[in-house]
Amino acid sequence: EPEVTQTPSHQVTQMGQEVILRCVPISNHLYFYWYRQILGQKVEFLVSFYNNEISEKSEIFDDQFSVERPDGSNFTLKIRSTKLEDSAMYFCASSEANGGTGSPLHFGNGTRLTVT
Amino acid sequence: GDSVTQMEGPVTLSEEAFLTINCTYTATGYPSLFWYVQYPGEGLQLLLKATKADDKGSNKGFEATYRKETTSFHLEKGSVQVSDSAVYFCALSKRDSNYQLIWGAGTKLIIKP
Numbered sequence: 001e002p003e004v005t006q007t008p009s010h011q012v013t014q015m016g017q018e019v020i021l022r023c024v025p026i027s028n029h030l031y032f033y034w035y036r037q038i039l040g041q042k043v044e045f046l047v048s049f050y051n052n053e054i055s056e057k058s059e060i061f062d063d064q065f066s067v068e069r070p071d072g073s074n075f076t077l078k079i080r081s082t083k084l085e086d087s088a089m090y091f092c093a094s095s096e097a098n099g100g101t102g103s104p105l106h107f108g109n110g111t112r113l114t115v116t
Numbered sequence: 117g118d119s120v121t122q123m124e125g126p127v128t129l130s131e132e133a134f135l136t137i138n139c140t141y142t143a144t145g146y147p148s149l150f151w152y153v154q155y156p157g158e159g160l161q162l163l164l165k166a167t168k169a170d171d172k173g174s175n176k177g178f179e180a181t182y183r184k185e186t187t188s189f190h191l192e193k194g195s196v197q198v199s200d201s202a203v204y205f206c207a208l209s210k211r212d213s214n215y216q217l218i219w220g221a222g223t224k225l226i227i228k229p
Contacts, residue, residue, distance in 0.1 A: 004159070035217075043160075043205065043219040056216060091160060104150065105217065109159040 002026045006092050006108035013082055014116055021077045021111045023092030032075045033093040033105060034067065036060070043091070049075065050098075082115045089113075118143040122206050122220035129196055130228050137191040137223045139180075139206035147208040149173075149182050149189040150217070154203045163191075163204070201227045 005024045013019050025032050034046040048055040049067055066078045075094075079086055089110045097103035123138040141149065151163040151173070164173030166182035166189065173180050178193045189206060206220040 006159075042221050043207075043217075045216045045218075048216065058216075093160075104162040104165060105160075106162070107152075107160040109157075 002106075004092055004094055004106050004108035006090075006111050008111060009109065010112045010114070012114045012116065015084060016081050019079050019082055019113065021079075021090050021092075021113070023075045023077070023108055024073055025075055025092070025094030026096075026106055027073070029094035029096050029106070031055075031095045031098060031103075032067075032069070033095075034077045035091045035093065035107075036088040037091065037110075038085075038088040046077070046090075079113075082113075084115050087113055087115045118147070118208065118210050118218045120206050120208055120218055120220035122204075122223050125203075125222070125224035126226050127223060128226045128228065131198055132195045133227075135191070135193040135196045135200075135225070137204055137206075137225070139189045139191065139220060141187050141189065141206075141208050143187075143208055143210065143218075146184075147210060149180070150207045150209070151178070151180055151189070151191050152205040152207060154205065154222070156202070160205065196225075196227050198227045198229050201225055 007022045032049040037043045045058050047057040047061045064080045068076050091110045093105040093107045095103045095105045119142045148167040150165045152160045153163045164175040166173040169184035171182045180189050180191045203222045203224045205222045207217045
């Protein structure tokens with residue numbers, strides 16, 4: 001069964017550094033998402049992406065964050081200058097159709113980001 | 117705003133016990149409702165879904181019915197197995213947002229042999 005893959009599984013970085021989290025969505029999916037889960041807290045929506053542009057973003061997704069689909073297969077999340085509070089598990093997801101219609105999201109295994 | 121509330125865990129049961137994990141929601145309009153499961157060391161997997169009132173989602177012996185009158189989507193299984201040990205998340209998709217899922221806090225389920 002096709003799956004969403006994320007790399008790396010664990011990333012450690014120093015405060016103020018830039019990080020890029022990588023995802024390969026399922027190939028025939030059109031909608032892409034990033035979510036995060038701070039340890040012990042709820043899963044939170046960051047951003048959705050469709051037709052090569054951001055469809056929606058949350059308050060968390062400020063100017064420090066950006067997303068890109070550079071080559072038609074990868075979907076990346078960049079954090080420009082990491083803060084301690086960015087430490088979390090970051091999940092990439094994709095869906096065939098618009099998630100609001102009930103089309104299920106398929107998630108990757110996540111990247112655990114640790115900012116020191 | 118829209119929200120999802122789940123029963124706190126961990127929930128610890130013996131194998132073959134009956135499982136209920138409660139989930140209630142607050143939302144405007146008619147959201148779709150989902151249960152996702154996260155097995156140890158893995159990502160979030162869709163377990164089941166329901167897109168309108170009175171729909172019943174089912175998968176792998178798990179069931180949940182979309183109850184609009186009680187704004188609930190409780191997860192049930194008649195006889196749990198050790199392999200069901202995982203964290204279960206209830207979530208809804210917002211109708212006024214075409215893309216976003218709103219999540220419950222997750223309920224850790226531990227099944228003892």
